[in-house]
Amino acid sequence: MAANGKRYNQEFKDGVIRMIRDNGRSVASVAKDVGVSEQTLYQWLDQDRTQQQPDKVRIMELEAQLKESKRRVDDLEETVTILKKATAIFATQHRK
16 A cells, blocks of 8 residues: 555444445445445455354355465375485485
């Protein structure tokens, strides 16, 4: 966010979110009416959604951690395989 960007209080944000969700208005029309970019409104909607569903957010975080851990395990297994092959090569060269 730019250092000179506007700051909106939570009451204003909640009102704008209600206009979109409760009144069924489009993000584009609300953005134009209140003078806030559509991107900002989508960010506010996303933040509100995550606040309403903290369990789903935690599940998504844990799934991301699990995916990263699996990727790391695969990478380490590949490294072990390479090192075993290198050890075998060096061992046979040393014996000659």
